[in-house]
Amino acid sequence: MSAFTDLTLTAALEGLAKGDFTSVELTRAHVEAVEAARGLNAFVTETPDQALKMAAESDTRRKAGTVGLMEGVPLAIKDLFCTKGVLTTASSHILDGFKPPYESTVTANLWKAGAVMLGKTNLDEFAMGSSNETSYYGGVVNPWRKPGDNKNLVPGGSSGGSATAVAARLAIAATGTDTGGSIRQPAAFTGTVGLKPTYGRCSRFGIVAFASSLDQAGPMTRTIDDAAVMMRVMAGFDDKDSTSVDIAVPDYRADLAQSVKGLRIGIPKEYRVDGMPAEIDALWQQGMEWLKAAGAEVKDISLPHTQYALPAYYIVAPAEASSNLARYDGVRFGLRVPADELADMYAQTRAAGFGAEVRRRILIGTYVLSAGYYDAYYVKAQKIRTLILNDFTKAFESVDAILTPTTPTAAFGLGDKVDDPVSMYLNDVLTVPVNMAGLPGLSVPAGLSKEGLPLGLQVIGKPFDESTVLRVGKAIEDAAALKQKPEAWWRAA
Amino acid sequence: MSLDKATVAHIAKLARIAVPEQDLPGLATELSGILKWIEQLDSVDTSKVEPLSSVVNATLRFREDNITDGGQRDAVLANAPVSAQGFFVVPKVVE
Amino acid sequence: MATLLHGATGEWEMVIGLEVHAQVTSKAKLFSGAATEFGAEPNTQVSFVDAGMPGMLPVINRVCVEQAVRTGLGLKAQINKVSVFDRKNYFYADLPAGYQISQYLQPIVGKGTIILDLAGGETREVGITRLHLEQDAGKSLHDQDPSSSFVDLNRAGVALMEIVSEPDMRTAEEAGAYLRKLRSILRYLGTCDGNMEQGSMRADVNVSVRKPGAPFGTRCEIKNVNSIRYVQQAIEYEARRQIDIIEDGGTIKQETRLYDARKGETRSMRSKEDAHDYRYFPDPDLLPLVVQDGLIKSIAESLPELPDEKKARLVRDYGIPLYDASVLILEKERADFFEAVAKGRDSKLSANWVTGELFAALNKTGRDVTDSPISAAKLGGLIDLISDNTISGRIAKDVFEIMLETGKDAGAIVEEKGLRQVTDTGAIEGVIDAVLAANADKLAEYRSGKDKLFGFFVGQVMKQSGGKANPALVNELLKKKLAG
Incomplete structure (x- = not known):
């Protein structure tokens, strides 16, 4: 059984293709793993019956000779994707009981390619958080622990459940969404691969919106090859999303065959942030060496407005969120706290339905858009975005990809940062600029900290150049050759 | 910008989120802290910069004028906390 | 104003x-x-x-x-x-x-x-x-x-x-x-x-x-x-x-x-x-x-003629008063109706009938010109009968009322009810003679200088003829007879 759950996506596809095992067998192993890992709290909703049914259908299709690009592969789906007839919560109390009568485009693409759904994964409420601790359904536990230490660590966020599901071998791969680092930061914290595609690459249709101008769905996997396969299936033009871009989706896996030889890799000095641990800097240096050894050219670049990305993000994202979350009003779906008057029903429902972090961001967002402050905050932040985008555009005139650390630290303890919003926000200081500029960004596991926790490097690419990003990631993956995986301590517990 | 209690109460009302009176001071301090941290942006001269409208370098795409949706009242109402006679039902609104 | x-x-x-x-x-x-x-x-x-x-x-x-x-x-x-x-x-x-x-x-x-x-x-x-x-x-x-x-x-x-x-x-x-x-x-x-x-x-x-x-x-x-x-x-x-x-x-x-x-x-x-x-x-x-x-x-190239352009054209092409034109153009269908009526006919007369009798009748019954009980062709037929002196304007109003009720052609109504205008000089002279004979006192007053009585005689003659006498002929013949 552990053999099945240790399979990578590409290995599983090969095994299924050769007839070594069926999707039902593969799926059952994962269903059992999910059940045995409830202590990690990675799933809000498990869908074992649906999983086995989908697996059986996949086996039937395979027998009939119809084989999709992810035929028979069991996946975990972040509970921000609407799934038809299956509870979709965004890990918020306010979506109590919500069963969408529709399917998100990205998950529909995955099912069309033959994939199987194991369940819906836990996340920070409405994807607002960097530790998964804002979930109404409780925090997710990182499968990694410091060797010899029983302290539970956060898996990062907001796609913490998906990251944990992939790292703990509960699912072969998972979907995530990334608004300011929500795929890459948990990927780094759990030793997995997470790719945030170019804005417009994956359809946002059917994904519960957090900040519409920043949100992107992407794959979370254990290898770069897996990410390449899954990315191809998730991506694609969708006429139901006005911001979806009609541009051909390449065969990313085939593109991985090309080496990084001759690629110019930029190293932005501004990403060496104050107080960054020496081991992060060392890992970054190591990454440069690996890429140089693989034939890439490494050069210093400057992205001078980097430090302003995070504060600007904390204007733009809450502003959009305050508007996007106005629809949660107790009228058409989800929680309603009864009251005699409409206005009171709204206020009571939203006070009870949203957690503290979501309320905080809605209030910030409401404030920065309100009369008299709009220009000073929102317009200012959008101008900063222009400067950040210009920085990247200029940098990409002389480099093909950019290498940085993904996070300033390794995973921290549950509860360590919940009382200080700004220090929690600083988790995303290295990932947010990528969202502000709409670029593709990848986190690839590159090593372990002194304490034995995973660390990731981030590769940033030109718009719609996920292929190059993945190639650079592959070179790092190959060079790092990490074999460690978290011990399955939760099974015993 | 430091927010006072009254401002927090006002934006909470705009956002339709009930905030108990005793929570206002704490919330004001918290939000002020975030805003103060955001204000580092003031040091950037953006007087000659255009605000970003979208990172997607494109314009709005048109849909054709065809009826492709609707006729699904049960699905529309299926998740409603309260509905009756084909309507969503809400507490009385006084115009 | x-x-x-x-x-x-x-x-x-x-x-x-x-x-x-x-x-x-x-x-x-x-x-x-x-x-x-x-x-x-x-x-x-x-x-x-x-x-x-x-x-x-x-x-x-x-x-x-x-x-x-x-x-x-x-x-x-x-x-x-x-x-x-x-x-x-x-x-x-x-x-x-x-x-x-x-x-x-x-x-x-x-x-x-x-x-x-x-x-x-x-x-x-x-x-x-x-x-x-x-x-x-x-x-x-x-x-x-x-x-x-x-x-x-x-x-x-x-x-x-x-x-x-x-x-x-x-x-x-x-x-x-x-x-x-x-x-x-x-x-x-x-x-x-x-x-x-x-x-x-x-x-x-x-x-x-x-x-x-x-x-x-x-x-x-x-x-x-x-x-x-x-x-x-x-x-x-x-x-x-x-x-x-x-x-x-x-x-x-x-x-x-x-x-x-x-x-x-x-x-x-x-x-x-x-x-x-x-x-x-x-x-x-x-x-x-x-x-x-x-x-x-x-x-821009597919825009239809718009109200202001239409108004200008109606005034220019049909010579109708600006006010009539502005009433007609409020609804395109009204203007279309008018143009159908006016085609090949006296345009001012057509405008009077459309904006006057017809619109009044439509207003009374709350109808639009698109479901007018009298079509443009039929109203045109009525106007033709006025123009060729088959009926007088006054008789035409009666015919119009009957058209409203029955939907029949103006010509058929005129024949059926015998409303054709009398243009026979002899017949009109006969009526004049009878009127003058019956009102010898008024005739004397007129002839002694009370010119205003002319209208009275016209009215009497029209009344006796059942409204069918051609008003112009009545005027002409009456003037001669009164002069003695």
Whole structure:
């Protein structure tokens, strides 16, 4: 059984293709793993019956000779994707009981390619958080622990459940969404691969919106090859999303065959942030060496407005969120706290339905858009975005990809940062600029900290150049050759 | 910008989120802290910069004028906390 | 025309501006594929986008954009090649997403003009400030249940054009003329059906008063008035209310008011008491709306003849009075009807009959010219009988009444009822002789200088002939006989 759950996506596809095992067998192993890992709290909703049914259908299709690009592969789906007839919560109390009568485009693409759904994964409420601790359904536990230490660590966020599901071998791969680092930061914290595609690459249709101008769905996997396969299936033009871009989706896996030889890799000095641990800097240096050894050219670049990305993000994202979350009003779906008057029903429902972090961001967002402050905050932040985008555009005139650390630290303890919003926000200081500029960004596991926790490097690419990003990631993956995986301590517990 | 209690109460009302009176001071301090941290942006001269409208370098795409949706009242109402006679039902609104 | 109101402290001038919400004629909604048809069962024309369901996204309808451009061109307005959709954030039960997608800082259409047709053929220009596209809200029903309101989202997301005028109007009549003219332009263009009863055209009315020549006063906005008559009544009431307040030493509070048609008065809207802060910002689900030159050009080339052009042409080609022309052009169908009648006939006579007898008859029965009981061809037939002296104008009115009732041809009625005009000189002379004989005293008075009695004799002769005698012949023969 552990053999099945240790399979990578590409290995599983090969095994299924050769007839070594069926999707039902593969799926059952994962269903059992999910059940045995409830202590990690990675799933809000498990869908074992649906999983086995989908697996059986996949086996039937395979027998009939119809084989999709992810035929028979069991996946975990972040509970921000609407799934038809299956509870979709965004890990918020306010979506109590919500069963969408529709399917998100990205998950529909995955099912069309033959994939199987194991369940819906836990996340920070409405994807607002960097530790998964804002979930109404409780925090997710990182499968990694410091060797010899029983302290539970956060898996990062907001796609913490998906990251944990992939790292703990509960699912072969998972979907995530990334608004300011929500795929890459948990990927780094759990030793997995997470790719945030170019804005417009994956359809946002059917994904519960957090900040519409920043949100992107992407794959979370254990290898770069897996990410390449899954990315191809998730991506694609969708006429139901006005911001979806009609541009051909390449065969990313085939593109991985090309080496990084001759690629110019930029190293932005501004990403060496104050107080960054020496081991992060060392890992970054190591990454440069690996890429140089693989034939890439490494050069210093400057992205001078980097430090302003995070504060600007904390204007733009809450502003959009305050508007996007106005629809949660107790009228058409989800929680309603009864009251005699409409206005009171709204206020009571939203006070009870949203957690503290979501309320905080809605209030910030409401404030920065309100009369008299709009220009000073929102317009200012959008101008900063222009400067950040210009920085990247200029940098990409002389480099093909950019290498940085993904996070300033390794995973921290549950509860360590919940009382200080700004220090929690600083988790995303290295990932947010990528969202502000709409670029593709990848986190690839590159090593372990002194304490034995995973660390990731981030590769940033030109718009719609996920292929190059993945190639650079592959070179790092190959060079790092990490074999460690978290011990399955939760099974015993 | 430091927010006072009254401002927090006002934006909470705009956002339709009930905030108990005793929570206002704490919330004001918290939000002020975030805003103060955001204000580092003031040091950037953006007087000659255009605000970003979208990172997607494109314009709005048109849909054709065809009826492709609707006729699904049960699905529309299926998740409603309260509905009756084909309507969503809400507490009385006084115009 | 009196444009001033009289108050205790002298004369006052009203200042009026209108914001009209016109439903765009389209099959599907502005950002979803649900139908727009009026009168469907509740919530049957609702997509998940319209219901503000999580993860749903707007995609714009091409035709709605084209209709806005067409309307802009019809209003001789500037078309903005780049415009932006913003979110207008507020909470209301029939606003599912918690925001309305609208255009705030960069509307699709800029400044334009409307020419009002006033009484007596006078005209007056009113500026259009802007036109923008936005979503309609749903409908809340408050009378179904004592403690709850019922929400129907069929209208939610239907495309509206908000057309904003400059505060250029000074009387309630001008506001009425503005709405009538705007409605006919929209109908000519086919961009809005202008049906105020069904709510496809609603007006928000801004009213203030001032002493002539003084700066603008504080205005009140009367929301969602749904007939031209009510708009005029609401303006009259509101202006008088404001004058009374100011003259009593008070000041006007800027506020949103509601017109209560039953009571004939405006009142403050409770639900709008809170000053709104709509927190507009560009909708991140949408990109800038770009209208290409080619599209503008092709729409411009396909524009129909518009009311003002038609008016000028009717005056020029048919020689009819300006006022008649301005009455005819209000509805394209009326003008078409007139042109069908006037073709090959006396145009002034045709205009008189169409704008006079026919419109009066239609008004009385509440019909449109499109379902007139008398077709253009039949009315033309009647006019032909007048022109060739088969019947007199007076008899024609009787024939017209019979046509209205029976739908028969004028010619058939004339034959059937023996109404053919008498032009036989001998026969008319016989009647004259008889009349003169029966009124020997009056004849003597006439001949002794009381000329005014001529009319009496004409009347008697016409009466005796059953109205059928040719009036011109009667005049001519009578003059001779009276002279002796």
